[in-house]
Every structure is written in C-alpha cells, then in structure tokens.
Amino acid sequence: MTSLRSAPNQIMSEPTITIQGASKWFGNVVAVNDVSLQVYPGITGLLGPNGAGKTTLLHMISGLAKPSEGEVTVLGESVRGNQQLYRRIGVMSEHEAVYGFYTGRQFVEFAGRSYGLKPLAPAVDRAIDNVGLTAVQDRLLGTYSRGMRQRMRLAATLVHDPEVLILDEPLNGTDPHQRIEFHDQIRLLASEGRTILISSHILEEVETLAEHILLMVSGKLAAAGDYRAIREKLDERPYKVRIEVSNPRLMAEALIRVEEVDSITVEASGALVILSQNIHALQQSVPRLAKEQGVRLLRVEPLDDSLESVFGYLVER
Amino acid sequence: MGPLLGLSLRQLTGRRRLLLIVLLALLPISLAALVSALLGEDETSNRDFTNTLLDGLLIAGILPLVTMVLATTAFGNELEDRTLSYLVLKPVPRSLIVLPKLLASIIVGGPMLIASGVVATLLGASSMGAIIVVVDSEFQAAAAVGLAVFAGVVTYTAIFTWAGLISTRALAFALIYVFLWEGLLTSFLGGIRYLSVRGYTLGILHGIDDQSFGSLGERVIEFPAAIVGAVVVSVTFFWLTVRRLRTMDVP
Numbered sequence: 001m002t003s004l005r006s007a008p009n010q011i012m013s014e015p016t017i018t019i020q021g022a023s024k025w026f027g028n029v030v031a032v033n034d035v036s037l038q039v040y041p042g043i044t045g046l047l048g049p050n051g052a053g054k055t056t057l058l059h060m061i062s063g064l065a066k067p068s069e070g071e072v073t074v075l076g077e078s079v080r081g082n083q084q085l086y087r088r089i090g091v092m093s094e095h096e097a098v099y100g101f102y103t104g105r106q107f108v109e110f111a112g113r114s115y116g117l118k119p120l121a122p123a124v125d126r127a128i129d130n131v132g133l134t135a136v137q138d139r140l141l142g143t144y145s146r147g148m149r150q151r152m153r154l155a156a157t158l159v160h161d162p163e164v165l166i167l168d169e170p171l172n173g174t175d176p177h178q179r180i181e182f183h184d185q186i187r188l189l190a191s192e193g194r195t196i197l198i199s200s201h202i203l204e205e206v207e208t209l210a211e212h213i214l215l216m217v218s219g220k221l222a223a224a225g226d227y228r229a230i231r232e233k234l235d236e237r238p239y240k241v242r243i244e245v246s247n248p249r250l251m252a253e254a255l256i257r258v259e260e261v262d263s264i265t266v267e268a269s270g271a272l273v274i275l276s277q278n279i280h281a282l283q284q285s286v287p288r289l290a291k292e293q294g295v296r297l298l299r300v301e302p303l304d305d306s307l308e309s310v311f312g313y314l315v316e317r
Numbered sequence: 318m319g320p321l322l323g324l325s326l327r328q329l330t331g332r333r334r335l336l337l338i339v340l341l342a343l344l345p346i347s348l349a350a351l352v353s354a355l356l357g358e359d360e361t362s363n364r365d366f367t368n369t370l371l372d373g374l375l376i377a378g379i380l381p382l383v384t385m386v387l388a389t390t391a392f393g394n395e396l397e398d399r400t401l402s403y404l405v406l407k408p409v410p411r412s413l414i415v416l417p418k419l420l421a422s423i424i425v426g427g428p429m430l431i432a433s434g435v436v437a438t439l440l441g442a443s444s445m446g447a448i449i450v451v452v453d454s455e456f457q458a459a460a461a462v463g464l465a466v467f468a469g470v471v472t473y474t475a476i477f478t479w480a481g482l483i484s485t486r487a488l489a490f491a492l493i494y495v496f497l498w499e500g501l502l503t504s505f506l507g508g509i510r511y512l513s514v515r516g517y518t519l520g521i522l523h524g525i526d527d528q529s530f531g532s533l534g535e536r537v538i539e540f541p542a543a544i545v546g547a548v549v550v551s552v553t554f555f556w557l558t559v560r561r562l563r564t565m566d567v568p
C-alpha cells in the first residue's frame with residue numbers, strides 16, 4: 001500500500017466526506033432524514049440498528065443512490081455520475097453476492113482491470129496478500145466460507161489503493177478471529193492516511209476500531225463524535241429489569257428501600273419492573289432481599305438490552 | 318470494456334441456457350431437412366415451406382425467444398443477485414457497461430440463430446434433399462436470411478436489455494411485446510409492422526432477396542423503412558438503457 005502523504009493537521013482541516021442536508025425517501029417512506037455530517041481521515045463507525053438508514057446513507061455517499069434532497073461530496077467532488085472519482089474510492093456493499101464462477105483471484109483481477117490498473121498482477125498480489133487469502137486465491141468463490149468471501153471482496157475493494165473506503169457491514173459472517181485480523185487490516189489502512197467509513201449494527205463490533213462514531217436512528221443522525229463520549233452516555237443509561245416473584249407487594253416494599261433503585265412499577269400481572277442506574281448493585285440486592293423476605297424469585301429478565309433501546313435512549317437525550 | 322465483456326459472456330453461457338438455445342436453433346434446420354427429404358424434387362413446395370418456416374417459426378418465434386432469454390438476463394441477473402454495484406462503482410462510462418452487455422447477448426445468440434436461418438434456407442432451396450448444392454441465387458437467399466436475422470438479433474437485444482434493467486418482470490414484458498404486439502395485433506393493424514422488430518427483419522429479408530422471399534409479398538414493409546427502423550430502435554433503446562443506468566438507484 002502506498003502511504004498518503006497529507007500531514008495530519010492538514011487532514012483534519014479538510015473533511016473527506018461532506019453531507020449537507022441529505023434526505024432520501026422512497027414513496028412515503030423516509031429512509032434518511034435531513035442528515036448533515038463530515039467525515040475525516042481515520043476510521044469512522046456508522047452505527048445504528050437495522051433499518052436506521054445506514055445503507056441508504058452509504059449508497060448516497062458512494063453515488064449508488066441519488067439524494068432526494070441535499071448534497072453529498074467526496075474528496076470535494078460530487079460522486080453521483082462522476083465515474084472518474086471511483087479511482088479514489090473503494091466501496092464494499094452489504095450484499096455478499098459474488099460471481100461464483102470466478103476464482104478469488106479472477107474476481108480481484110476483474111476489479112483491477114475495470115480500474116485500468118497496469119501492471120495488474122502486483123496490485124492483485126498485494127490486495128490478496130493484504131487480506132491473507134493468497135493460499136486459496138485460485139479456488140472458486142462459490143466454495144468460499146462467508147468470512148473468506150467477505151475478505152476477498154475487501155481485496156477487490158482495495159486493489160486500486162483507494163483514498164476513501166466505504167465498507168457496509170463488512171464484518172457480517174466473520175468469526176472472532178477473522179474480526180481481529182480485519183480490525184488490524186483496517187487500522188493499518190487508516191494509519192496510511194485513508195478515510196474509512198465502516199457501518200455496523202453491532203456496537204461492540206466497531207467500539208475498539210473506530211475513533212469517531214456516527215449514530216443513526218430512524219433515518220436521523222442521533223449522535224456524532226468521539227466514541228468514549230457516546231459510551232459514557234450509554235453508561236449513564238438507567239437499566240430496566242422485570243422480575244416475577246411469589247409475593248410482589250412484599251418484594252416491592254423491600255426493594256424501594258434500596259438506594260440504587262430509582263423506581264418500581266407493579267404490572268397488572270403482578271410482575272415488578274425496576275429502574276436502576278446501578279445494575280451491579282441491583283444484581284446483588286434482588287436475590288438477597290428475596291431471601292430475607294422469604295419470597296420466591298420466579299423470573300428475572302432485563303427489558304432493554306436490545307440495540308434499539310440503547311440507541312433510542314441516546315436519541316431521547 | 319474487455320473485462321466486462323468477458324464477465325457478461327460467462328454469465329450468459331450457462332450450460333442449460335446454451336442447451337436451450339442450441340435446441341431451439343436446431344429446430345428450423347431439422348424441419349427443413351425433413352421436409353426437403355420428403356418433398357425431394359418439388360422445389361417450389363420446398364421453398365414455400367422454408368419461407369413459412371423462416372417467417373413463422375424462426376423470425377416470429379425462435380429469434381425473439383432466444384434474444385429475450387439472453388438479453389433480459391444481461392442486467393436482470395445483476396439486479397437479482399445485487400451484483401450491479403460491482404459494475405457501476407468503477408471508473409467506466411455507463412455506455413461502456415451497456416455495450417458489452419449488448420455485445421455478449423449478440424455474440425452468444427447471434428451466430429446460432431444466423432446459422433439456423435442460413436442452413437434451413439440452403440436445405441430448403443436444395444432440390445436434392447440433404448445434399449446441398451449452393452448456386453448464386455441460393456447464396457443470395459442465405460445471405461439475406463443471415464443479415465435479416467442479424468438485424469433482428471441486434472434490435473431485439475437492445476429492447477430486451479433495456480427491459481431487463483427497468484423491470485424484474487422483463488420476461489413477461491418481452492413475451493407480451495412479441496406475441497401480443499408483433500404476433501396478434503400486426504395481423505389486424507398493418508401499420509404496426511413499422512413499429513415491430515419482426516416487421517424490420519422481414520422487410521430486410523425481402524429487401525435483399527425479393528425473388529426467393531417473394532411469397533412474403535404484401536406483408537412486409539419497405540426495405541429502407543426496415544433498415545431505418547432497426548437502426549433507430551436499436552440506438553434509441555441503447556441510449557435509454559445508458560440513461561436508465563445513469564439515473565437509477567442501484568441496489
């Protein structure tokens with residue numbers, strides 16, 4: 001890989017990707033709603049639950065979709081209809097389909113030829129070596145595992161040494177070991193001055209990777225900034241736990257005296273819904289109190305561990 | 318264009334699809350050989366049958382069917398498999414994405430269809446059954462069939478490639494166009510021949526060799542109209558496909 005030579009301070013002064021008031025709707029459905037953001041060199045994670053509009057936003061950035069409103073520029077130029085800009089951009093879509101009749105190498109060669117790379121072989125060798133698939137490059141893509149296919153797709157995306165990489169859910173189907181390798185690969189590419197925008201619906205998938213986070217919920221940009229700031233906000237989030245006990249009123253009386261419990265609601269079924277800032281204290285208090293009160297614990301379940309509720313919490317803030 | 322042409326050719330040359338095309342292309346040849354062997358010396362009947370075979374079977378049925386199977390899948394499969402983004406996210410003008418797709422369909426379907434028409438014509442023109450003695454007039458008839466079928470392949474391919482890009486139901490659209498518009502409506506409204514690829518194909522066939530294909534007579538449009546029609550339709554649909562690829566949201 002050739003290093004990009006921009007000095008870090010120059011890099012920071014110029015955003016690589018700029019989106020200004022972009023919206024995209026399909027009939028009555030608004031997929032992306034008035035989003036404005038800037039992406040700088042380095043790794044940026046685009047997070048959000050499924051259906052949040054991440055892919056539509058990435059499609060607008062990569063020129064696959066035309067914004068219904070607003071403007072998208074990459075490297076200072078409009079992407080839509082600007083074919084020559086693809087010499088500087090690499091896009092890996094979320095769809096995992098490949099031409100199954102090609103070997104891994106032929107697939108990367110096809111990409112390289114389409115970019116008009118000369119000489120082709122060294123660029124293909126380097127791209128395949130980068131993703132660690134040299135040993136299986138002559139096997140048909142149709143015989144690859146999902147993880148291998150994703151990595152070979154990444155090789156095809158990297159073959160022309162792009163300055164900007166847009167990766168839509170690239171870690172789908174990869175195992176933990178492959179994820180670590182993939183993370184190392186992405187970090188290396190970013191250290192060379194590239195802009196890498198990587199989407200995921202799994203928070204943990206990019207938390208150790210991305211320095212900046214863009215958070216999308218329901219088509220809107222819910223938060224943007226440093227990952228740590230967003231994580232802190234998440235840690236402040238009250239936890240909701242639902243418990244079923246043999247004597248709900250007795251248990252509620254005991255729980256309300258616990259300092260870490262913010263509120264208790266008794267449902268019609270008799271189940272208790274407890275709201276607490278300190279999940280660890282609650283985990284200890286509930287069984288202790290049940291034992292003290294002679295109450296049987298029938299069921300304990302966290303209510304809002306889903307990603308949607310985590311993102312929803314941030315949007316409300 | 319090279320890599321895309323190679324890719325498109327591989328996509329279109331699946332074993333089952335090729336087998337279907339070969340079988341369809343062999344049909345007129347087999348029938349012409351059979352009838353030629355049966356009718357033997359009766360050259361006029363033989364020629365009439367061949368003309369009916371060319372018009373009714375090859376030009377009205379097999380030609381549009383084969384081009385439809387190939388051209389609607391040229392982009393249709395890319396859309397269905399969600400692989401079209403591999404093509405459009407490259408520094409390649411849209412016209413150079415459409416052109417190889419068209420060429421691949423023409424290269425895969427054209428030679429077999431042309432061979433089918435040419436061989437059937439030569440067999441039909443021969444009064445000695447399967448033994449072919451090519452004389453000048455027969456050569457002219459065969460050349461007329463070859464050129465007319467080629468024009469038909471190009472024009473149908475342009476239309477059906479566009480259809481494959483605008484709709485996932487392109488095959489249904491193509492069938493309706495061929496069998497309802499060209500097949501049924503043309504027999505009631507003669508003017509439709511000027512807006513029909515079959516009309517252009519027959520017009521070119523008759524225009525090049527009105528001796529051999531005189532029996533088509535009044536049913537064909539004028540030679541210049543057929544040439545202009547085929548060129549205008551091919552160029553227009555090529556342009557529409559490029560435009561569609563430029564303006565569409567690629568999944």
